[in-house]
Amino acid sequence: MNLALIIDLASWVCLLAGSFFCVVGGIGLLRMPDFYTRVHAASLTDTLGAGLILLGLLLQAGFTLVGAKLVMIGLLIFFASPTGSHALTRAALVRGIAPQLADPPEASSSKP
Template structure:
């Protein structure tokens, strides 16, 4: 049973890390502010969920699990709120969304 928990925990931590990595790549590759914010917010919410879930499985029932759960709840409340506040501030500041097409097409 402990081997199964260890494998599941490892899979969760690795998949969370890959999820954050793909989001970071999307953050660099997407063309405008709002799509970059979307990539960052989705991965910032889902990545820690997977990573902390794996760590909770590895920790078992302990004080560390309770602390990790509190951190997870904090992440799940603050990430969408911060993303909304940032998007709202960008909209109010006049950050215009680019139309479809790549940046190279727009320069020519």
């Protein structure tokens, strides 16, 4: 019974922390100045936000089929989300969307 309480508590902490990271990722998506930095903010939601929420649910589910499916969702995000981000940024670079850089290499500067 005591152990159940500890597991419940841990899963709540994971769910709340995951929710926090998700919302921070959303805020970053709005605050960041250009496309490439927005992808960084969104990867916060994709990795730690999603991971912690899934971990919280996994602690509730335990070693069941439901837990196995949660692990599957986690692995899917783990493998697919970076591939998606890479495809997106590469397509943007090929399209000619120049990133704003802190110290521009040699050509025209964009950041004030």
